[in-house]
Structures are given as structure tokens and as C-alpha cells.
Amino acid sequence: MNPAHPPIVALITDFGLQDEYVGVMKGVILSVNPEARIVDVCHTIEPHGIVQAGRMLVSVTPYFPPETVFVVVVDPGVGGERDILAVRREGIVLLAPDNGLLSVWRDDWLSVEIVRVQQARYFLSRVSRTFHGRDIFAPVAGHLTRGIALKELGPAVAPGGIQRVSVPKIRIEGEGEVRGTVIAVDRFGNLITDIHSEVLSELERMQPKRDWRIEVRQTRLYGLCSFYGEVDLGQPLALIGSRGTLEIAVNGGSAAVHLDAEAGTPVLVRTAR
Amino acid sequence: MNPAHPPIVALITDFGLQDEYVGVMKGVILSVNPEARIVDVCHTIEPHGIVQAGRMLVSVTPYFPPETVFVVVVDPGVGGERDILAVRREGIVLLAPDNGLLSVWRDDWLSVEIVRVQQARYFLSRVSRTFHGRDIFAPVAGHLTRGIALKELGPAVAPGGIQRVSVPKIRIEGEGEVRGTVIAVDRFGNLITDIHSEVLSELERMQPKRDWRIEVRQTRLYGLCSFYGEVDLGQPLALIGSRGTLEIAVNGGSAAVHLDAEAGTPVLVRTAR
Amino acid sequence: MNPAHPPIVALITDFGLQDEYVGVMKGVILSVNPEARIVDVCHTIEPHGIVQAGRMLVSVTPYFPPETVFVVVVDPGVGGERDILAVRREGIVLLAPDNGLLSVWRDDWLSVEIVRVQQARYFLSRVSRTFHGRDIFAPVAGHLTRGIALKELGPAVAPGGIQRVSVPKIRIEGEGEVRGTVIAVDRFGNLITDIHSEVLSELERMQPKRDWRIEVRQTRLYGLCSFYGEVDLGQPLALIGSRGTLEIAVNGGSAAVHLDAEAGTPVLVRTAR
Numbered sequence: 001m002n003p004a005h006p007p008i009v010a011l012i013t014d015f016g017l018q019d020e021y022v023g024v025m026k027g028v029i030l031s032v033n034p035e036a037r038i039v040d041v042c043h044t045i046e047p048h049g050i051v052q053a054g055r056m057l058v059s060v061t062p063y064f065p066p067e068t069v070f071v072v073v074v075d076p077g078v079g080g081e082r083d084i085l086a087v088r089r090e091g092i093v094l095l096a097p098d099n100g101l102l103s104v105w106r107d108d109w110l111s112v113e114i115v116r117v118q119q120a121r122y123f124l125s126r127v128s129r130t131f132h133g134r135d136i137f138a139p140v141a142g143h144l145t146r147g148i149a150l151k152e153l154g155p156a157v158a159p160g161g162i163q164r165v166s167v168p169k170i171r172i173e174g175e176g177e178v179r180g181t182v183i184a185v186d187r188f189g190n191l192i193t194d195i196h197s198e199v200l201s202e203l204e205r206m207q208p209k210r211d212w213r214i215e216v217r218q219t220r221l222y223g224l225c226s227f228y229g230e231v232d233l234g235q236p237l238a239l240i241g242s243r244g245t246l247e248i249a250v251n252g253g254s255a256a257v258h259l260d261a262e263a264g265t266p267v268l269v270r271t272a273r
Numbered sequence: 274m275n276p277a278h279p280p281i282v283a284l285i286t287d288f289g290l291q292d293e294y295v296g297v298m299k300g301v302i303l304s305v306n307p308e309a310r311i312v313d314v315c316h317t318i319e320p321h322g323i324v325q326a327g328r329m330l331v332s333v334t335p336y337f338p339p340e341t342v343f344v345v346v347v348d349p350g351v352g353g354e355r356d357i358l359a360v361r362r363e364g365i366v367l368l369a370p371d372n373g374l375l376s377v378w379r380d381d382w383l384s385v386e387i388v389r390v391q392q393a394r395y396f397l398s399r400v401s402r403t404f405h406g407r408d409i410f411a412p413v414a415g416h417l418t419r420g421i422a423l424k425e426l427g428p429a430v431a432p433g434g435i436q437r438v439s440v441p442k443i444r445i446e447g448e449g450e451v452r453g454t455v456i457a458v459d460r461f462g463n464l465i466t467d468i469h470s471e472v473l474s475e476l477e478r479m480q481p482k483r484d485w486r487i488e489v490r491q492t493r494l495y496g497l498c499s500f501y502g503e504v505d506l507g508q509p510l511a512l513i514g515s516r517g518t519l520e521i522a523v524n525g526g527s528a529a530v531h532l533d534a535e536a537g538t539p540v541l542v543r544t545a546r
Numbered sequence: 547m548n549p550a551h552p553p554i555v556a557l558i559t560d561f562g563l564q565d566e567y568v569g570v571m572k573g574v575i576l577s578v579n580p581e582a583r584i585v586d587v588c589h590t591i592e593p594h595g596i597v598q599a600g601r602m603l604v605s606v607t608p609y610f611p612p613e614t615v616f617v618v619v620v621d622p623g624v625g626g627e628r629d630i631l632a633v634r635r636e637g638i639v640l641l642a643p644d645n646g647l648l649s650v651w652r653d654d655w656l657s658v659e660i661v662r663v664q665q666a667r668y669f670l671s672r673v674s675r676t677f678h679g680r681d682i683f684a685p686v687a688g689h690l691t692r693g694i695a696l697k698e699l700g701p702a703v704a705p706g707g708i709q710r711v712s713v714p715k716i717r718i719e720g721e722g723e724v725r726g727t728v729i730a731v732d733r734f735g736n737l738i739t740d741i742h743s744e745v746l747s748e749l750e751r752m753q754p755k756r757d758w759r760i761e762v763r764q765t766r767l768y769g770l771c772s773f774y775g776e777v778d779l780g781q782p783l784a785l786i787g788s789r790g791t792l793e794i795a796v797n798g799g800s801a802a803v804h805l806d807a808e809a810g811t812p813v814l815v816r817t818a819r
Contacts, residue, residue: 005580010573016460017290017563020333021515023314027283027337030310034278034338037576038312039584041569047461048525060566063680064573065580076525079500129500131515134336187562188593227625227675242567242677252594252622289733290563293606294788296587300556300610303583307551307611311585320734321798349798352773402773404788407609 007145008037010064012053013073013133014045021131025073025138028124032142039064048076051167053096054104055183055194059243061092061105071133071141072096079129084117084136085162086150093144095137100165110159118154170195176206176271180246182216182263189254191216193267195246200224200269207271214238215268216248219259228252280418281310283337285326286346286406287318294404298346298411301397305415312337321349324440326369327377328456328467332516334365334378344406344414345369352402357390357409358435359423366417368410373438383432391427443468449479449544453519455489455536462527464489466540468519473497473542480544487511488541489521492532501525553691554583556610558599559619559679560591567677571619571684574670578688585610594622597713599642600650601729601740605789607638607651617679617687618642625675630663630682631708632696639690641683646711656705664700716741722752722817726792728762728809735800737762739813741792746770746815753817760784761814762794765805774798 009029015021026038041060045053053074061070075082075097083098089112096102098116103109117136120127122143127135140153170180180195200209210223225237233252236259241247246267250258282302288294299311314333318326326347334343348355348370356371362385369375371389376382390409393400395416400408413426443453453468473482483496498510506525509532514520519540523531555575561567572584587606591599599620607616621628621643629644635658642648644662649655663682666673668689673681686699716726726741746755756769771783779798782805787793792813796804 008576008580010569014460018315018317019457019459020315020329021459023283023285023312024333024336026312027314027333027341030281030312031336031338034281034310037580039569039572039576040563041573042564042566044564056566060570060573063570063577065577068573077502080502128515130512130520134515184565186565186567187560229623229626239676242674242680247676287733291588291590292730292732293588293602294732296556296585297606297609299585300587300606300614303554303585304609304611307554307583350775353775401788403785403793407788 005065005067006035006037007033008039008065008068009141009145010039010041010060010068010070011043011073012041012045012056012070013043014047014049014053015043015073015133017043021133024134028134028138029142032139033145036142036145045074048074050074050076050099050101050165051104052184054101054165057094057101057105061090064092066091068092069141069144070094071137072101073133073137074101075099075132078132084132085157086115086117086140086144086153088113088150093150095141095144098163100163102162103164104167109162112159113150114157114162115150116154116157119152122148122153168194170199172199172203172206176203178203178269180267180269182248182261182265182267184263185256185261189250189256190241191248191255191259191261191265191267192241192243193246193248195267195269197240197244197246200240200246203269203271211272213270213272214246214248215270216259216261216265221248234258278338278340279308279310280306281312281338281341282414282418283312283314283333283341283343284316284346285314285318285329285343286316287320287322287326288316288346288406290316294406297407301407301411302415305412306418309415309418318347321347323347323349323372323374323438324377325457327374327438330367330374330378334363337365339364341365342414342417343367344410345374346406346410347374348372348405351405357405358430359388359390359413359417359426361386361423366423368414368417371436373436375435376437377440382435385432386423387430387435388423389427389430392425395421395426441467443472445472445476445479449476451476451542453540453542455521455534455538455540457536458529458534462523462529463514464521464528464532464534464538464540465514465516466519466521468540468542470513470517470519473513473519476542476544484545486543486545487519487521488543489532489534489538494521551611551613552581552583553579554585554611554614555687555691556585556587556606556614556616557589557619558587558591558602558616559589560593560595560599561589561619561679563589567679570680574680574684575688578685579691582688582691591620594620596620596622596645596647596711597650598730600647600711603640603647603651607636610638612637614638615687615690616640617683618647619679619683620647621645621678624678630678631703632661632663632686632690632699634659634696639696641687641690644709646709648708649710650713655708658705659696660703660708661696662700662703665698668694668699714740716745718745718749718752722749724749724815726813726815728794728807728811728813730809731802731807735796735802736787737794737801737805737807737811737813738787738789739792739794741813741815743786743790743792746786746792749815749817757818759816759818760792760794761816762805762807762811767794
């Protein structure tokens with residue numbers, strides 16, 4: 001840890017903002033380390049949205065300073081058998097339940113430092129079985145920002161020993177077809193898909209992107225745009241969004257409304273034949 | 274105040290997040306003390322939800338560092354006759370309107386330091402009659418984090434001189450029956466009740482908790498669980514929640530939806546006879 | 547910049563809180579300047595609500611410390627031809643797209659320091675065409691809090707060279723009549739109008755305010771109040787709200803519901819004849 005920099009704790013939870021859960025976690029973090037800077041990344045992960053939380057990590061971890069401690073509390077198994085993991089990877093530290101969400105973030109875990117969080121001396125003195133965010137995650141995050149080593153938290157986890165959830169692997173099929181899904185609708189009504197730009201770069205080696213046909217519900221789009229204003233107001237378009245995945249938008253409007261789409265809607269990119 | 278620790282201001286309001294009210298308060302706090310760390314505990318107290326704000330204090334104050342300044346702006350009487358109080362208690366400082374919410378937090382006020390906030394030198398130079406959060410609470414909180422004594426803010430309030438609102442006192446009735454109410458539904462659909470674990474500990478002296486029957490609407494639950502995953506997915510359960518009160522939940526689902534319950538729904542715990 | 551004060555970045559966006567956009571911006575700001583204090587002013591500007599964002603600046607900028615860097619990302623033209631401006635005015639710095647929102651904040655721009663933000667060395671190394679909040683606004687804000695001069699960001703903009711959007715200018719008409727509009731409904735259901743207290747002060751020179759008649763939908767109010775509790779619970783009233791404009795409220799209730807009004811509803815203040 002660079003002692004010259006104030007330590008940062010970044011929070012991702014499904015707690016929402018209408019209850020005091022997030023505020024209490026902050027109180028505990030600051031009780032352990034009053035110097036910590038706490039950043040709310042997102043607290044509106046759908047309840048128990050493990051995949052959504054893992055995908056959000058993909059979008060955000062590259063943009064935070066080294067040594068940021070990410071705390072991800074999307075934890076339907078709280079109080080039961082599931083472990084809590086602490087991970088050091090790519091210069092940051094992550095605390096998360098071992099329920100598969102980390103496998104959505106990255107799929108290669110062979111040479112990564114991972115430990116089971118078990119040392120109760122870093123927990124609150126009284127640990128409930130319903131709110132580990134407050135009783136374990138928050139105080140451990142505070143201690144991590146004060147520089148304790150991961151190995152002080154508990155035993156190492158064998159390479160690749162984390163829980164996994166399966167997420168569809170998007171690939172080029174047949175003679176040049178990519179089938180994906182809308183995984184999120186943002187506040188603007190943009191449709192975020194799980195089709196990564198890498199797959200589309202491959203597809204581009206088969207055919208220039210201006211010839212692709214993109215299908216969402218009854219709408220057919222031709223070619224990829226670069227930004228929203230490239231089409232007329234109210235018109236739909238496809239582009240690579242800020243998450244590095246295919247995004248369907250309507251310039252100045254909501255693609256979710258105009259195309260009658262939502263999370264789960266299939267999206268097809270096909271080359272012209 | 275421990276000068277080695279950055280000062281913390283914790284905010285609880287009914288202002289919501291769609292307006293600029295909370296942001297403006299933060300600007301004012303930072304204008305008075307740029308070193309203040311501001312923590313949003315909750316801004317979605319129901320408009321004028323005095324009891325809800327007082328109850329939230331119960332859940333959160335134990336988890337914040339000593340010397341935290343809590344600012345509670347749930348203030349339907351703003352601009353009128355009601356006083357603003359500053360209180361030092363249990364190592365923290367609270368600023369709140371004298372409208373009863375502090376009596377919900379604690380009911381014993383005999384030997385507590387309380388003052389009326391009246392010294393205009395600590396207010397903004399122009400005080401509106403509609404937004405004391407900005408014009409009085411925020412600047413006074415800033416000054417408190419800079420170490421002014423409570424007595425500098427105004428005259429002491431006589432022991433027990435605060436306004437009170439009555440909140441049902443939950444007790445064991447008859448031959449072993451506790452009648453409470455759902456007081457909140459959290460984001461997961463968990464039903465938070467006003468039945469404290471202390472009362473249930475008493476009940477346990479009358480009969481082991483595995484024999485209790487808990488009734489919510491048409492649902493009968495038998496015994497208390499320890500954590501959500503103790504029952505099958507989709508099944509309801511009762512446990513002591515993270516607030517230290519009886520909570521009704523559905524593992525992996527919403528008790529509010531499954532049991533058709535909401536704030537105000539009666540909850541009954543009865544011993545078997 | 548006063549090096550004794552931690553630098554403050556105040557954020558106003560239309561990104562909402564359900565996505566990671568705001569969190570990612572904070573990560574980038576802290577990557578550039580880990581000492582920055584980031585204040586969320588509002589992230590629920592209606593999508594592409596340029597006028598709403600400009601009006602919010604009016605309400606908040608006077609309450610922040612000198613040298614605060616305001617970042618306003620309401621940017622329907624992202625990725626296209628529109629410029630990004632950095633402005634030093636009234637002791638603060640603002641970063642905003644050149645889409646008219648600054649003209650809603652202030653209408654006189656003759657002797658103000660304004661530059662076009664063009665120096666890519668202050669941007670992220672890879673700039674998308676869909677998320678300049680992350681790739682340009684956030685890193686530039688970080689650099690501004692570290693003390694770079696505006697002129698390092700790009701060429702000066704000629705006096706008065708910013709884009710403008712027209713906003714109705716509210717004036718006294720005829721023999722003493724002011725026609726305005728509800729521009730926002732806050733969380734309490736209060737109706738915020740665009741009728742500024744200055745115009746009403748003029749009107750007061752024509753007739754004492756106790757004789758005015760204020761009309762909203764079917765409701766007629768007589769005279770201005772000073773605070774909500776001045777009328778009985780459930781009764782409507784008009785007053786000068788905390789934004790310095792005419793506000794219609796219901797004591798202890800929602801004026802939006804009781805008066806069946808919303809953003810866009812006309813409001814009339816007329817002197818008795």
C-alpha cells in the first residue's frame with residue numbers, strides 16, 4: 001500500500017439506498033480506519049444478482065487507483081456455509097462471498113492470491129448471521145486499508161478453488177452469426193448486451209462491420225455507429241458502448257421503449273450472406 | 274474531539290436524492306470545515322417520518338466512530354416554533370429538530386447534555402424559513418466538527434425537557450403472547466418488526482423458542498431460525514434480524530410479496546398452550 | 547487553489563444511480579488526485595435535461611467552498627461536434643458540455659474565463675465516443691483539483707461565445723400579472739416555479755403581497771406565507787422557497803397531489819384589481 005495515498009474502499013452491494021445498511025457499513029469502515037475514502041459504485045444490484053455484480057466489476061475495476069479495496073456484498077448465502085474470499089489481483093484487493101461472482105469478473109484464477117476470510121479478530125466482536133456486510137466485510141475492509149496482508153485473514157485457497165457460475169460464452173457461430181442477450185438497461189434506456197467487442201473484432205475479419213445486420217425484436221439495424229448523434233433524433237443504432245460491449249440505443253430516446261426490449265431480450269448480429 | 278481523526282458527519286434526512294437539497298447541505302458543511310468526511314446514512318426516510326428517523330438512529334449510532342456528528346433533518350415544523358437541539362450522548366453528537374424523534378431513539382434523557390441551537394453566529398448569514406438543513410443544521414454541524422462546545426450553541430435544556438412521541442411499547446401479554454407490527458420492508462422484502470430481541474429473550478424464559486408460533490397474515494411459522502438459508506428456497510422464516518428485532522423473511526424471495534404484508538401489518542408471537 | 551484545503555469535486559449528472567457510471571467517474575477522479583473529495587450533488591437530472599441541470603447550478607453553486615470544481619455531465623451530444631468547456635467564475639470552476647446549460651446558470655458571460663477542453667494529455671489514454679464523463683470530464687476534473695490552469699486545457703473562448711438555450715424570462719405583464727411555470731416537483735410534492743423573488747419584489751412595489759392572488763389549476767391562494775406551518779395541516783400555501791423562487795406547497799402534504807399539478811403546470815400571480 002502506498003502510504004502517501006489515502007486508502008480507497010469501493011462498495012458494490014444489492015442493499016439499495018432506502019435502508020440504513022450501506023450507511024452502517026460505512027460507519028464500521030470508518031471506525032476501523034477513519035482515513036478511508038469510501039466510494040459508492042452501485043447499491044442497486046438486483047437482490048441476489050450475483051452475475052450482475054460480477055459483470056459490474058468488469059466495467060469498473062480498471063478505472064480505480066491501485067490498492068483500492070473493492071467490497072462486493074451480494075450474498076444470498078449469508079450466515080450459511082459459503083466462504084468469504086479476499087483476493088489480490090491486478091493491483092487491487094477484492095472482498096466477496098465465494099458464490100461465483102468472482103468467476104464472472106475473471107475466468108482465469110490459476111496464479112492469483114486468494115484467502116478465506118476467517119480470522120475473527122478482524123470482525124466486529126459480535127457477528128450476526130444475517131448482515132456480514134456490517135459484521136465482517138466492513139471491518140475487514142477497514143483493516144485491509146490499514147495494510148494487513150491477505151494471509152493474516154485466513155488460509156490460502158488452492159489455485160482455481162473458487163466457486164463458479166456459468167455465464168453464456170458468446171462466440172461466432174455458423175457462417176458468421178453472434179447470438180447474445182440484453183443484460184442490462186441503463187437509465188437512458190440503452191440496451192447493454194453481453195457481446196464483447198473482441199468477438200465483434202473477430203467477426204470483422206470475416207466481413208466489414210458496415211454490412212452486418214443487428215436484430216433486436218422487430219428492429220433491424222445495419223452496421224455499427226460510433227456515437228449516439230450519428231443517426232437522427234429518435235432513430236435506433238448499434239455501437240460499442242462504454243463497457244466494451246455491443247449496445248443498442250436510440251439517439252435522444254430510450255431503446256428499451258422504442259424497441260420493446262428488456263434484460264433477457266435476444267440480440268443477433270449476423271453477416272450478410 | 275480527537276484531532277488525529279478526520280471529523281465525520283453522518284446524515285439522515287427525508288430529502289430524497291432527486292433534488293439538490295442534500296448536495297447543498299454538503300457544500301455548506303465543507304465550506305465551514307473542508308476536512309469533514311460526510312457519510313450518507315439515509316435520505317429516503319418517508320417525508321416527515323419522525324418515528325422512522327428515530328428508529329434508524331437506534332440501528333446506526335452504535336456503529337459509528339466516537340465524535341461522529343449525526344445530523345437528522347426530518348423537520349415538518351421547519352420555520353415555525355419548534356427548537357433545534359444539539360445533544361451529546363454515548364460519545365456522539367446529534368443535531369435534530371425537537372419534534373420527538375430523539376425520544377424514539379432513546380427514552381431516558383435525565384443526565385444527558387442537551388442545548389437549544391440558537392447562536393446565529395454559527396448559522397448561514399441569511400436563514401430561510403423553509404430550509405434549515407442548509408441554513409442552520411449544516412453550518413452548525415461543520416462548526417461542531419471543528420470542536421466548538423455544545424454550550425456555545427445555546428442554553429441548556431432541562432433534563433428530560435425534549436419533545437416526545439409515543440411509540441408502542443412491546444411487552445409480553447397474557448400467558449405468553451407478544452403483539453407487534455411490521456415497521457419497515459427492506460429492499461429484499463424482509464419484514465422488519467418492532468419486537469425487540471430483549472422481549473423475546475424474556476419469552477424464552479417461559480418457553481423454548483422452537484415451540485413458538487409466529488403469525489403474519491395467513492402465514493404461521495414455528496420457531497426462530499438463525500439465518501435465511503436455514504429453510505428451503507422460497508420458504509418463509511422468522512429470525513432476529515440485523516437491527517436486533519424480529520424479522521420475517523423468505524429465503525431467496527420477498528416476504529412482503531409472499532405473505533402479502535407491508536408496514537403496519539400486525540405480527541404475533543405466541544407460546545404454544 | 548488553496549493548498550491548505552482538500553480539493554472538492556461536485557458532480558451533477560443525468561446518469562442515475564442504478565448503473566456504474568458515477569462510480570467509474572469517481573474511480574478516475576481519484577486515480578488522478580487521490581486527495582479529491584467528491585460530492586454528489588444530483589445524479590437524477592432527467593436524461594438530457596440541460597435546462598434542469600443549469601437551473602440546479604443556480605441553486606447550489608453559492609453554497610460550495612471557493613475552488614470547488616463542478617462537473618456537469620448532461621451531454622446528449624457526447625461523441626459528436628459539441629465542445630467541452632472549462633469555466634472559472636465566481637471563485638469556482640465548472641466543466642460542462644457546451645450545449646447551453648451554462649447559459650441557464652448565468653446569462654452574462656462577457657468577462658469570464660472560458661476555454662475549450664482539448665488537451666488530450668489530461669484525458670484517459672483511450673477516449674470512447676459514448677462516455678466522456680469517464681474519459682474526459684473525470685480526469686480533467688482531477689487535474690484541475692491538482693492546480694493546472696484553465697489555459698492548459700485548450701484555447702480561450704471569445705467573450706459570450708458559449709452556446710445558449712432559451713429559457714422563458716419571467717416579467718411583470720400588463721397591470722400587475724406574473725405568468726410562470728412549475729419547473730420541478732420535489733420529494734415532498736412542493737411545486738417549484740420559475741418565478742424569482744426579484745420579480746415578486748418588483749410586484750410588491752405595485753401592491754402589498756397580502757393582496758395577491760396566486761392561481762394553480764383550480765386553486766386560488768391569497769398572499770404569500772413565510773413557512774409551511776403558517777397554514778393548517780393539509781392546506782395549500784405559496785411562499786418563496788429555498789431556491790429563491792415562488793413555491794406552492796401543502797402543509798404536511800403534497801401540493802402535486804392536492805392541486806393535481808406537475809412540471810409544466812402554469813402558475814399565475816396577479817394583483818387584485
